[in-house]
Amino acid sequence: MQISIRWKLIATFLGLTLGIFLLVEFFIGTGVKRLLEEKERTSLSRDCRIVAGVLSNKLEDGNAAGALDSLVHNFSALLEARIIIYDSLGRVLILSDVGSIPDFGNAENPEVRKALDSGEAMRLHSTENGEILHYAYAFRRGARTLGAVRLSRPMDLQPNFAIYRMISLTGLVCVVAVLGLSVVITGRIAGPLQRMVRFANQVAANYFDKKLFVQNKDELGELAAALNSMSQRLSRTLEQITSERNHLQAILAGMEEGVLVTDLQGKIFLTNPSFKEIFSIAGPVEGKSVLEIVRNVTLQKALTAAIRNRQSMAVEFTTNETPPKVLELHVVPFGRAGFSDQNGVSGLVAVFHDVSELKQLERVRRDFIANVSHELRTPLTSIKGFAETLLDVEKIDPAQAREFLETINRNVDRMSRMVEDLLEISRLESQQFDQPPAPLELAEFIHDAVRSFQELSAKKTIQLQLELPEELPLVLATERTLEQVLSNLLENAVKYTPEGGHIIIRAVALPQEAIVHIQDTGIGIPSVDLDRIFERFYRVEKGRSTDSGGTGLGLSIVKHSLQAIGGRVWAESALGSGSTFSFALRRADIVPVVDEQQ
Numbered sequence: 001m002q003i004s005i006r007w008k009l010i011a012t013f014l015g016l017t018l019g020i021f022l023l024v025e026f027f028i029g030t031g032v033k034r035l036l037e038e039k040e041r042t043s044l045s046r047d048c049r050i051v052a053g054v055l056s057n058k059l060e061d062g063n064a065a066g067a068l069d070s071l072v073h074n075f076s077a078l079l080e081a082r083i084i085i086y087d088s089l090g091r092v093l094i095l096s097d098v099g100s101i102p103d104f105g106n107a108e109n110p111e112v113r114k115a116l117d118s119g120e121a122m123r124l125h126s127t128e129n130g131e132i133l134h135y136a137y138a139f140r141r142g143a144r145t146l147g148a149v150r151l152s153r154p155m156d157l158q159p160n161f162a163i164y165r166m167i168s169l170t171g172l173v174c175v176v177a178v179l180g181l182s183v184v185i186t187g188r189i190a191g192p193l194q195r196m197v198r199f200a201n202q203v204a205a206n207y208f209d210k211k212l213f214v215q216n217k218d219e220l221g222e223l224a225a226a227l228n229s230m231s232q233r234l235s236r237t238l239e240q241i242t243s244e245r246n247h248l249q250a251i252l253a254g255m256e257e258g259v260l261v262t263d264l265q266g267k268i269f270l271t272n273p274s275f276k277e278i279f280s281i282a283g284p285v286e287g288k289s290v291l292e293i294v295r296n297v298t299l300q301k302a303l304t305a306a307i308r309n310r311q312s313m314a315v316e317f318t319t320n321e322t323p324p325k326v327l328e329l330h331v332v333p334f335g336r337a338g339f340s341d342q343n344g345v346s347g348l349v350a351v352f353h354d355v356s357e358l359k360q361l362e363r364v365r366r367d368f369i370a371n372v373s374h375e376l377r378t379p380l381t382s383i384k385g386f387a388e389t390l391l392d393v394e395k396i397d398p399a400q401a402r403e404f405l406e407t408i409n410r411n412v413d414r415m416s417r418m419v420e421d422l423l424e425i426s427r428l429e430s431q432q433f434d435q436p437p438a439p440l441e442l443a444e445f446i447h448d449a450v451r452s453f454q455e456l457s458a459k460k461t462i463q464l465q466l467e468l469p470e471e472l473p474l475v476l477a478t479e480r481t482l483e484q485v486l487s488n489l490l491e492n493a494v495k496y497t498p499e500g501g502h503i504i505i506r507a508v509a510l511p512q513e514a515i516v517h518i519q520d521t522g523i524g525i526p527s528v529d530l531d532r533i534f535e536r537f538y539r540v541e542k543g544r545s546t547d548s549g550g551t552g553l554g555l556s557i558v559k560h561s562l563q564a565i566g567g568r569v570w571a572e573s574a575l576g577s578g579s580t581f582s583f584a585l586r587r588a589d590i591v592p593v594v595d596e597q598q
Contacts, residue, residue, distance in 0.1 A: 009190065013182035014175065021171040028167055040133060040155055041122060047079050048135045048151040055085065055149060056139045069094050081153035086112055086136075088145050111136040115148045124155075131155040192220045196227060203227075208235035258352035264307055264345065266290050278352055280321065296320060299329065303348060306331040310345050316355075328353040368536055375418060379411035422553065437565045439474040439588035440482060442514055446505060449486035457494050463502035472507055474588035475514050481561045485569075488554040489518045489581050496579075497522035513587055519580040525573040533571060534559040558583070 054075075055068060068085070076083045076096035085094040090112055114121035115136035123134045132154050139146035199212040208231055212224045252259055258275030262268050266289045276282070285293050291300055298317035306313050312332045319325045329352055333345045386404040390396065450464055457464050493503045501521040508515050525533060529540045536556045562569050566586050573579035 009186040010179070010182045013178055013186075017175055017178040021174060024167075024171075037155065040153075041135075044081070044133055044135045044151055044153055045120075045122070045137075047081065048137045048149060051075050051079070051083060051151065052137045052139060052149045056141075056146065072096050079151065079153070081151045084150045084152075086116070086148040086150070088116065088147050090116060090148075093147065109134065109136075109150070112148055112150055115150070116145060129154075189220070192224065196220075196224060199227060199231075203231050203234060206238070208232070208238075256354075258354075260290070260350040260352070261347060262290060262303070262350070263347045266303065266307070268293065269347075275352060278325065278327070278354055279319070302329055302331055303350065306333060306348055325354055325356045326359045328355050364535065371536065372422075376415065379415050382411050383408050418553065435478055437476040437478055437481075440477050440479065441472075442475045442477075442482070442507065442516070442585070443468055443472045445479075445482040445486060446507065446516065449483070449490055450505060452487070453490050453494055457503070460494065460497070460499045460501075462494060462497055462499070465502060465504045467504060467506040469507065469509065471509075473509050473514055475585035476588050477565050477567070477585050481565055484561050485558050485583060486516075488558050489583075492554060493518055493520040493522065493579075493581070496520070509587070510584075511587075512590055513584045515582055515584045517580055517582045519578065521578040524575045524577050525571065525579055526575045527573075530571055530573060534569070 051072075055071065072083050072085060072094045073096050083094075083096040084092055087093055109123070111121040111123040111134050115138045119140070120135070120137045122136075125132045125134060132152055134150060134152045136148050136150040138148045195212060199210060202210050210231075212228050212231075252270075252272035255272060255274055258278045259270070259272040260268065260275050261270035268285050268288055268290060271285055276285070279294050281293060290303060296317060296319060298315065302313060302315045302317075310333050312330070314328065314330045316326065316328050319327060329350060332349045332351075333347070334349055335346050386408050390401060390404055446466070446468065450466060454464065490503070490505075497503060497520045503521075504517075504519045506517045506519070508517075525540055533540065534555045536553055559569050562583055562585075567584055569581070569583040571579060571581050
């Protein structure tokens with residue numbers, strides 16, 4: 001249980017008051033007792049001397065024994081003391097009534113012996129009933145000692161108890177007064193302090209809109225003003241920190257690069273969403289080691305080397321994911337005030353840049369250059385060879401010359417088609433469209449495409465089979481796109497299907513799109529090549545495109561043409577079992593749902 005400072009102050013005041021009161025009572029009581037004892041000693045000594053002065057004359061008259069005895073008893077009653085008369089030898093001559101005082105009537109009492117020797121003596125004697133004060137005084141006549149008188153009286157300290165009661169009453173009044181004053185004084189001190197405590201708790205809970213009001217003009221007022229100023233500064237500082245944190249979070253969230261911040265022990269204390277996306281991480285990672293999150297030897301070695309050498313470094317590595325990603329890693333040491341080592345370093349900032357697509361584009365570019373060079377080299381070599389032959393030979397058979405010229409013309413046509421196809425891909429990639437997609441009759445374009453390949457398929461005795469539903473929905477496309485897609489896919493199907501084979505063209509209508517399948521019984525495509533057949537100049541077998549007279553760009557044009565109008569294309573095949581090329585187009589009768597708030 002917590003005791004408030006107010007009660008602590010009150011208890012302190014009361015404790016000090018009681019302590020001072022007890023000390024004062026002790027010293028006053030001791031002094032009063034000493035004064036009373038001294039008063040009693042003086043009174044007893046005076047009374048004893050008076051009795052001695054009166055009785056000394058009577059003591060010399062031997063005939064006054066009876067009167068002396070009566071006088072002793074009268075003095076005893078008057079002075080409330082026992083009186084004993086001794087002769088010079090210390091023998092008791094007269095003894096007053098004993099009363100409540102024990103009988104010590106003999107000369108063996110030390111004060112009597114001392115008085116006979118030196119003139120007077122006093123002794124305080126303690127008994128079960130209290131203390132008794134004895135005073136003895138000698139009768140003298142010149143140098144001769146006649147005897148002694150001793151007075152004994154109990155120490156009457158009753159007035160001392162009255163004083164004690166007065167002191168106690170005074171102390172009680174003082175305690176009550178101090179209690180009242182302490183309540184008032186501590187209220188003026190503890191009240192503002194309690195308000196300050198509540199105010200400090202509110203500030204600790206991030207409630208900065210409150211203000212502390214204290215009317216004191218002393219140190220408490222200064223403390224209240226300091227707390228108000230501190231609250232305002234904390235509010236501004238927290239707002240600044242929150243704003244900077246939000247800016248940092250916004251920057252990190254908007255970065256495509258993954259960001260990882262660790263301490264010198266490799267513990268993570270900050271990441272951004274891109275880092276988790278790059279490494280396919282779900283859930284919090286703060287407080288864990290990098291090795292727990294990303295198990296990559298190259299990454300771990302790079303971070304370890306950066307921590308050990310306290311230097312920036314860059315490295316490129318491939319992840320262990322499927323498909324793998326190629327990442328560029330830049331590691332930079334940084335320092336934080338109060339957390340840095342002797343080199344001023346407290347952690348690492350690692351930035352991960354996913355260059356997988358860039359590497360893929362570089363590979364495609366290299367392949368493209370190599371393929372274009374290869375595709376152009378063959379016809380150019382042929383053209384150059386036949387042209388040089390025509391130039392070098394003076395007399396050449398016209399039929400042979402015509403054959404050479406036809407070969408040159410055929411290669412020029414092939415190069416021209418290749419250039420046109422490249423221009424078409426460039427146009428599609430730059431989204432330069434002659435006309436937007438519009439609703440078209442898919443079945444009509446399929447029939448036209450099949451009719452255009454009837455003659456070519458008949459030459460190879462290939463059967464073209466149509467399996468179309470009675471009604472096909474309108475699709476969103478352009479005439480040029482539909483003609484290019486159907487022409488390229490049917491041309492490839494006829495080209496790579498051996499004689500006597502057959503080709504089936506099917507179409508199905510789905511709720512959102514219409515799909516066309518072109519299935520052949522051709523040579524098929526290995527599964528490892530299926531993902532790359534839509535790349536420019538990609539050939540499953542070297543020389544396959546050249547032997548068939550194609551440019552190697554047909555499927556790439558199909559892919560880009562369909563993507564440009566919101567369609568898609570894919571292939572299914574197995575080596576030696578034929579292939580099925582499929583493409584999907586959006587239905588024109590399905591109106592897309594538009595958000596009214598947009």
